[in-house]
Amino acid sequence: MTREFSGLSAVVTGGGSGIGLAAARLLADRGASVACLDLDPAGVPADLLGLRCDVTDAVSVTEAVATAADRLGGLDILVNNAGTGAQGTIEANPDDEWHRVLDVNVLGVVRVSRAALPHLRASSAAAIVNTCSIVATTGLPNRALYSATKGAVQALTLAMAADHVDEGIRVNCVNPGTVDTPWVRRLLDSADDPAGELAALRARQPIRRLVSAAEVAAAIAYLASPLAAATTGTVLAVDGGMHGLRLPPAGPGPGRRDG
Template identity: 70%
Template sequence: MAELSGLAAVVTGGGSGIGLATARLLASRGAKVAVLDLKPGDEFTGLYADVTDDASVREAIDTAAERFGGIDILVNNAGIGAIGTVADNSDDEWHRVFDVNVVGMVRAARAALPYLRASGHAAIVNTCSVAAIAGLPQRALYSATKGAVLSLTLAMAADHIHEGIRVNCVLPGTADT
């Protein structure tokens, strides 16, 4: 019996890259997997979701929960990059990248929490980055969002541990995607 057999997982940004690899790993270990993405593909239960739009995220999470009979695992992986020093990106770009990389995780977690609270195996995994803890040149904006993801993860872990919901993050470095 696979270690995740019977569990339902949702992976944001699961249409490609680290998210797709995560979805494949979860499925190989027995989980039912829904991929939420702007281009979700057809390898898994693919659901369109724009993490910058609360209604879009809620609809996709609710649909996944309905199809699977709940949600046990949320992988917050959707994210975008940014290059430059603190002076190189406009205010609009700062808002856009924070909206996807940080607030997008908030939207997905908020939508999934009712289902996670009902699970006996609830977990949230946020994809952070080594950029959260290492000074990388030309990555001021991206690093700031990933630092926020690290802090958000720690706060969420403290807020939800009493509900039996584990919240962690992973900090990958550069990956071939």
């Protein structure tokens, strides 16, 4: 495994589990010093710095980022991964739910990035990677609110990349498909037919399975890496082919393929 992050420091929000923890673990394995910011950092391994942070609270964000930069000796990489989900059409979620999810998924990126920028400007390898979603570019049913927030994150990523390119700060985002995370598993467990729902999630991705957190982490590590110094303003899909491929459904029959 390469050690291209040796001597660099990274902050990962939502780093207590799922994609965030997988990304933090991979960055550390490749040499970075890593702080995981999370509402509940209890699951952060001892070799990583776990800090409590509420991305909807500006004071909490400012204090957590400052502590991380102090403890790690600076800040070179920010992974904005903290987020929350929502289901339903535009009729399903009341205004306060729209405000709550937008506050986490969009303004959370703004608050953490704003707190990190003074530290990133001092780095010669500064990079921000935002965790977005395939729903930013592909319409899925019953995801109106979530899609709106992730569309905003993708647009914000490109705007940030333009704003900070002259400062030497690269900004990119990764767009996962449906990822096998604790959050997705909780959604499945609450469904009337968990096995059927899981089969449907697998079937809608051309690779016919869920994306793994490790696969998304690998994409995050690439975008954050000094080896990708010419990559900014890029949207990297890790979606099992959902965005670009149109394949016949799995199963027997003319024009179909084996599942």
